[in-house]
Amino acid sequence: MRIRIVGAGAMGRGIAQWAAAGGHTVELCDVRTEAVTAAVDFVRSMLERAVDKGRMSAGDRDAALERLVPLDDPWGPGPEVGLVIEAVREDLDTKAEVFGKLEQALPESAVFATNTSSLSVTRIAASLRDPGRLAGLHFFNPVPLMRIVEVVPGAATRPGIPAALTELVESCGHRAVTVADTPGFLVNHAGRGLVTEALALLEESVADPAGIDRIARDVLGLRMGPFELMDLTGLDVTAAVIDSIWQGFRHEDRLRPSYLTPNRVTAGLHGRKTGQGWFAYGPEAPAPAPEAPVTGDADRPVFVAGGEGAGDTAALRSALSAAGATVESGAEPSGRALVLVPVWGTTVAASVASLGLPAARTFGVDPLAPAGRRRVLAVTPAADPAAARDARAVLARAADGEDPWAVSVVRDTAGSVAQRLLASVVSVAASIAERSLATPADIDLAVTTGLGYPAGPLAWGDRVGAARMLELQRALHATTGDPRHRPTRWLTERAQLRLPLTDPGNAPADCA
Secondary structure, eight states: OEEEEEOOSHHHHHHHHHHHHTTOEEEEEOSSHHHHHHHHHHHHHHHHHHHHTTSSOHHHHHHHHHTEEEOSOTTSOOTTEEEEEEOOOSOHHHHHHHHHHHHHHSOTTOEEEEOOSSSOHHHHHTTSSOGGGEEEEEOOSSTTTOOEEEEEEOTTOOTHHHHHHHHHHHHTTOEEEEOOSOTTTTHHHHTHHHHHHHHHHHHTTSSOHHHHHHHHHHTTOOSSOHHHHHHHHOHHHHHHHHHHHHHHTTSOGGGOOOTTHHHHHHTTOOBGGGTBSSSBOSTTSOOOOOOOOOOSOTTSOEEEOOOSOHHHHHHHHHHHHHTTOOBOOSSSOOSSOEEEEEOSSSOHHHHHHHHTOOGGGEEEEOOSOOSSSEEEEEEOTTOOHHHHHHHHHHHHOOOTTSOOOEEEEEEOOTTHHHHHHHHHHHHHHHHHHHTTSSOHHHHHHHHHHHHOOSSOHHHHHHHHOHHHHHHHHHHHHHHHOOGGGOOOHHHHHHHHHTOOTTOOOOOHHHHO
16 A cells, blocks of 8 residues: 655655565655655664564564655645555644645545544544545554554544454554544543542552552552653643543543642643653752661551452462461451451441551551552551551561562541552543443553553453452442442443453344
8 A cells, every 4th residue: 555644754764664565665755855854764773773683574673665656745746645644743733734735745544543542533523525535543652662553543534444443453463442523532541540549549648659660560560660751751641631521521530630630730740741740850860769668567466357358368378377477366456466457448436436446556458469469558547656567577478488468558538549540440441441431451461561551451451350350449438438439330230240350242223
């Protein structure tokens, strides 16, 4: 196919490299001739690097470069052009102007695709004489490495175009997911679950950014914590996306922004690109503060009180016993024993009140199965600091031959940190599935490929279990009263029907 790419910036040149390497003839153009020259030089350097690293042969490099055709005039005739991919700046009027000129220059058979990441595909298409020829084709940066593309049909897009674009994308080695034309499309929408909940935890002073990131990495298995991720992306960009998606979904509570971001954006605390965000960067930046050392008495006896689940209580008691801790039996703790309560969607304070436990030496433990070697200890305002240090030391104990556990200390909150982050990630993905904005399979594929999560959010929920996830979200909602935690219909139905969260189910039309 002959593909014309309009816009030779970072996205345009990445798409050009991907398409030329995939066997297509690529016309690369821009209103600035120097941008095209720079883009061609960049693509050449990237292909040469691929040869040097053994990922491409010299012959394939030369063939790809021969297929890359720089154009002086973006609006010139192109009788053989089958597809146009627009990659100009994110402005509705600019994109409408580009497609208006292309509509006059190119044959009616040419399909138009916009690489917009935030604008409505339907609104862009509405400016055309034939809006049915346009769809969204949203790539991620850097295009050759981010092997996922969102195919976004607008309200008027002709039915055959999404399938044709999907075939094109997958023939060039990337994966394609079909997404409804809604704010944030799929990946940006699904990604709000992690960062918005992390910001909510920071608002409540549950832990600092470094502490939340440690738990996200070590307990949930994420490659980057949410605050590291915001610093990498740029808080100015992240905050704008959060606000746009929240407003686009008519102030949906699940997507609610934080009051923390506007002042930080105004102050220029954007992250890596400004040298200061949630963390400091650059050669003169101070080293990150290390975690406080474990200093308590690891031999102090402990009593494991009944949390919300008997299985959680038994598992914690067994793990501590295996590590050589003195775990008391019986109905009541001794006068010196630390009391540990596995909490699932509830607070330590609620357990103290309901079970009549000694407030000064009762602490919460997150039973969420860890991906690494970190446990999370929750402390209430009534906790004795010396007892908390001892509880941390007990939890750090390891079985013979194993490394000690890292132990994070956080403020008591419903569900603790990891549970709330996971519940939000699963909940946002379930709401996307519930609205039929994408299939469960595409949701999980897009998130694992585009965001690098260890599992797709729906498959992740299935690992925990739909019934247990529903129990968590109901407890969070009941404990906090915050509608952001209310369970989705998708989760509730599947838990009740014993279906996986990844099961698309049968639509009424299938049964008619």
